[in-house]
Amino acid sequence: MKTLKELKTQLLAxxxxxxxxxxxxxxxxxxxxxxxxxxxxxxxxxxxxxxxxTTQSTVARLEGGKAAPSLRSLQRYAQAVxxxxxxxxxxx
Numbered sequence: 505m506k507t508l509k510e511l512k513t514q515l516l517a518x519x520x521x522x523x524x525x526x527x528x529x530x531x532x533x534x535x536x537x538x539x540x541x542x543x544x545x546x547x548x549x550x551x552x553x554x555x556x557x558t559t560q561s562t563v564a565r566l567e568g569g570k571a572a573p574s575l576r577s578l579q580r581y582a583q584a585v586x587x588x589x590x591x592x593x594x595x596x
Contacts, residue, residue, distance in 0.1 A: 530572070536569075538581060539567050541581075541582070541587050544585075545585040547584075555585075563581075
């Protein structure tokens with residue numbers, strides 16, 4: 505049985521798969537940051553949802569990394585986990 509690392513290496517050897525993976529890098533980075541902030545706050549998705557006045561499934565979608573959330577959603581999420589959302593523009 506292959507490890508996750510071995511499977512990822514094998515899949516990313518395909519140029520089309522690598523391109524699709526790279527295209528989602530920013531969304532996944534946002535998702536990782538959201539999950540890390542929630543974890544540091546010691547909250548569940550349901551806790552964050554209650555603080556945001558939304559549903560747990562909405563929080564799960566925000567953390568899913570499949571689409572970039574709106575700035576307003578990021579601000580509401582940040583406030584719910586006791587943080588402040590900050591936008592930075594950096595040279596590529």
